[in-house]
Amino acid sequence: xxxxxxxxxxxxxxQPDSMTRTLVLDGVSKQFATGTVALTxxxxxxxxxxxxxxxxxSGCGKSTLLRLASGLDDVTEGTVEVNAHATSYVFQEATLLxxxxxxxxxxxxxxxxxxxxxxxxxxxxxxxxxxxLTGFEKQFPRQLSGGMRMRVSIARALVTDPDLALFDEPFxxxxxxxxxxxxxxxxRIFQLKKFAGLFITxxxxxxxxxxxxxxxxxxxxxxxxxxxxxxxxxxxxxxxxYSSEFAALTGEVSTALGEHS
Amino acid sequence: MTAxxxxxxxxxxxxxxxxPASDQSQQSSESDRLNQSRxxxxxxxxxxxxxxxxxxxxxxxxxxxxxxxxxVPGPPRWRAALGKAAPILLALxxxxxxxxxxxxxxxxxxxxxxxxxxxxxxxxxxTNPAVMTPMLEALGRSVSVAMIGLVIAVAVGIxxxxxxxxxxxxxxxxxxxAVILQTIPILALVPLIGIWFGYGxxxxxxxxxxxxxxPMISNTLFGLQSASAASHDLFTLNKATALQRLTKLKFPxxxxxxxxxxxxxxxxxxxxxxxxxxxxQQGPVGIGGLLRTxxxxxxxxxxxxxxxxxxxxxxxxxxxxxxxxxxxxxxxxGQRQ
Numbered sequence: 280x281x282x283x284x285x286x287x288x289x290x291x292x293x294q295p296d297s298m299t300r301t302l303v304l305d306g307v308s309k310q311f312a313t314g315t316v317a318l319t320x321x322x323x324x325x326x327x328x329x330x331x332x333x334x335x336x337s338g339c340g341k342s343t344l345l346r347l348a349s350g351l352d353d354v355t356e357g358t359v360e361v362n363a364h365a366t367s368y369v370f371q372e373a374t375l376l377x378x379x380x381x382x383x384x385x386x387x388x389x390x391x392x393x394x395x396x397x398x399x400x401x402x403x404x405x406x407x408x409x410x411x412l413t414g415f416e417k418q419f420p421r422q423l424s425g426g427m428r429m430r431v432s433i434a435r436a437l438v439t440d441p442d443l444a445l446f447d448e449p450f451x452x453x454x455x456x457x458x459x460x461x462x463x464x465x466x467r468i469f470q471l472k473k474f475a476g477l478f479i480t481x482x483x484x485x486x487x488x489x490x491x492x493x494x495x496x497x498x499x500x501x502x503x504x505x506x507x508x509x510x511x512x513x514x515x516x517x518x519x520x521y522s523s524e525f526a527a528l529t530g531e532v533s534t535a536l537g538e539h540s
Numbered sequence: 541m542t543a544x545x546x547x548x549x550x551x552x553x554x555x556x557x558x559x560p561a562s563d564q565s566q567q568s569s570e571s572d573r574l575n576q577s578r579x580x581x582x583x584x585x586x587x588x589x590x591x592x593x594x595x596x597x598x599x600x601x602x603x604x605x606x607x608x609x610x611x612v613p614g615p616p617r618w619r620a621a622l623g624k625a626a627p628i629l630l631a632l633x634x635x636x637x638x639x640x641x642x643x644x645x646x647x648x649x650x651x652x653x654x655x656x657x658x659x660x661x662x663x664x665x666x667t668n669p670a671v672m673t674p675m676l677e678a679l680g681r682s683v684s685v686a687m688i689g690l691v692i693a694v695a696v697g698i699x700x701x702x703x704x705x706x707x708x709x710x711x712x713x714x715x716x717x718a719v720i721l722q723t724i725p726i727l728a729l730v731p732l733i734g735i736w737f738g739y740g741x742x743x744x745x746x747x748x749x750x751x752x753x754x755p756m757i758s759n760t761l762f763g764l765q766s767a768s769a770a771s772h773d774l775f776t777l778n779k780a781t782a783l784q785r786l787t788k789l790k791f792p793x794x795x796x797x798x799x800x801x802x803x804x805x806x807x808x809x810x811x812x813x814x815x816x817x818x819x820x821q822q823g824p825v826g827i828g829g830l831l832r833t834x835x836x837x838x839x840x841x842x843x844x845x846x847x848x849x850x851x852x853x854x855x856x857x858x859x860x861x862x863x864x865x866x867x868x869x870x871x872x873x874g875q876r877q
């Protein structure tokens with residue numbers, strides 16, 4: 280892979296998942312037209328079953344990393360390789376189309392691909408049930424709470440059954456209680472769907488609680504300064520957050536953050 | 541566990557019970573009223589008054605049951621409509637009051653013709669078919685000019701804005717024309733339009749379109765550009781075509797602004813129809829032409845009636861689009877303003 284490819288077709292379907300890297304970033308750097316260097320020499324490998332969170336100070340290029348992985352932006356140097364039949368992206372805000380009901384928002388991707396109506400209805404219903412929005416299909420976004428809007432947004436990302444799911448700080452705008460609940464929900468969904476997840480966050484405890492690996496980035500220009508594996512199996516009970524092992528790991532992540540920001 | 545957990549938690553959140561809750565409060569206030577009236581008239585022995593009435597739901601249900609069998613005061617919807625119309629009716633009454641005041645108290649009798657009292661102005665005209673018939677015909681002509689002009693302005697305005705929003709260079713090239721159109725005083729153009737296009741329906745419609753076009757263009761353009769960067773990313777990630785992006789993102793996002801433009805354009809198209817008519821002084825007479833004629837002849841009764849008719853026309857057009865706006869947009873965004 281010499282040329283940066285945003286997304287590749289999926290020859291992977293027949294191969295066993297463990298052999299395939301869903302996302303490979305090799306020596307990726309990004310410099311914007313303004314001259315700002317957002318990322319330097321980032322290597323990142325993700326397989327299905329990996330849930331990697333990225334923490335780092337503001338402006339360290341965490342979101343840029345996602346934009347490069349999704350193909351929304353092009354790299355300046357290095358390569359991005361994606362082996363996924365579908366990639367999904369969950370934005371910071373729910374980013375719902377206000378004129379569409381919850382179900383119609385979830386159907387968007389299938390609609391744009393030209394799937395027949397009956398098929399996309401049942402697919403949307405499936406993921407709406409999965410995120411706990413049964414009965415809210417016909418509600419318009421303005422009628423939903425912040426947490427529920429984010430659920431719709433996650434359902435919309437899951438409807439294409441992605442192998443690679445990118446999350447750009449999706450719970451940052453939610454209140455603490457909703458946020459903790461959404462973390463549990465996301466974990467359950469991840470356990471069920473087994474995609475490769477790349478999750479950006481500001482919250483160290485969110486990172487440790489959710490992921491199989493925490494990647495710590497330095498301040499601008501962003502560089503990977505620590506790659507900390509998280510050992511626990513899923514599902515992780517919410518009480519895990521109050522255990523001493525949890526505290527030890529969040530301490531390790533915070534220390535890595537503190538040394539490099 | 542979590543899915544059912546979420547389901548049980550949310551209906552209580554904010555909206556699911558919204559209708560039942562408001563219904564209930566409405567009903568309970570109604571039953572309160574019934575109770576009170578019953579108390580006021582002949583309070584049955586043993587039935588507690590509102591103050592000591594226990595708030596148990598069975599009591600509520602029982603009083604509601606009796607309420608449905610006895611006479612229920614006027615339907616709430618009718619009351620709500622009256623409540624909404626009240627300020628407008630009050631304003632009209634205020635205008636009429638001031639009008640009479642000026643007409644009878646301020647103006648000496650020999651100058652009363654300057655502002656004849658409403659019943660005389662409208663009454664004398666309405667009962668005189670020789671004045672009323674041509675006036676209504678003229679109004680009809682002006683209405684059709686305004687409506688044709690509006691439809692063209694809307695179509696051209698939206699089309700022009702869509703074209704501009706398709707690319708940055710398109711906007712840079714096309715926008716100056718729209719601005720020039722807006723900055724040239726229309727009154728300076730009207731005589732020229734008459735000379736070029738004659739004085740018939742076509743020329744009047746052109747005046748109308750020129751006046752109504754700009755708010756359509758600018759509001760639509762603003763609306764088409766209002767979709768968030770993230771929602772554009774969403775469409776990019778899903779490999780949407782340019783047409784899909786227009787019809788499923790930019791256009792629906794623009795609808796609230798388009799309706800704002802429509803309301804402005806509708807008002808301006810009425811003005812456009814009158815202006816063309818007023819200045820042409822040739823060709824088929826519209827209500828604007830009659831305004832001029834009545835002014836010159838100092839036919840005050842007819843003049844006031846014509847002014848009132850144009851006002852009613854303007855209000856009708858505005859209301860039409862306000863209702864349309866609420867029907868289409870209100871569903872998504874709740875009630876605006």
